[in-house]
Amino acid sequence: MTEEAEHKLIDRLQDPKEQKAAFSDLVKAFSEQLYWQIRKMVLSHDDANDVLQNTFIKIWTNLDSFRGDAKLVTWLYRIAINESITFINKQKQSQNIAIDDDDSFLLSKLEGDSYFDGDEAQLKLQKAILTLPEKQRIVFNMKYFDDMKYEDMSKILDTSVGALKASYHHAVKKIEEFLSLPN
């Protein structure tokens, strides 16, 4: 979305008469993007669907608090990422799993997802990604799969470009080590 289009959409979102119609346009413009960000975090399609709904409901109820000091897409991504983390933590809590125990919990999600279409190599890569700490995993997915610019990532994750570059570099190294292990 161009900057001009984004400004027009923001204006319409803040006009009570046009808000709902503008929100529908917002959903159409961003649902797919946000879905994939969420899916890479929660792994299962059913969970990603739930989180995406939660995300848009949160966006809807907090529209008035969006001040335009950040780009709209940055704000949307932040909500999506926070909703994903909250969702995962709630599920772990309900299953008495430690919050920092990502490997086995998310691995079971990955292996249990009926909408995973990858081959053996892709499955191994996803398993490798799961060995990364949560934030590093997010950074890796954003850079490797989405080719997101570090500057944009920095605004979404509120982390310096330098730190993100270092994080990505370490992530790649760790993943390549994992991939080089025999099956």
Add this chain to the structure above:
Amino acid sequence: MLNDNDKRNPFRVPENYFENFNLEIMDKLPEKAPSVKKVPLWRSITTWSAAAAVFVAVSLVGINYLESNSSHPTSIESGSTTDTTASLENDYYDFIEEEATLLAYKDSFYE
């Protein structure tokens, strides 16, 4: 090692998922209460102050009129009019203070 082949998306979605989602989510949005127009605190106080000032002024005029027409005229020196005026002024200030507190000013600050 990592290469471009590995960048293929291994995840898929049900057919027409996004088209259906975009429609269904609109029905799930919670109703929004009509937004209360935020009035800047200074404007609220000014409005109430003006109303209170009119009230006080009318009261004073009314009291003076009644006293000047009463069968037992009260002299100014007796202090009763002064007492009444002072009492009204105190009431006025108490009223302003109370209204400012009740306005929940924290939410009403003009941004």
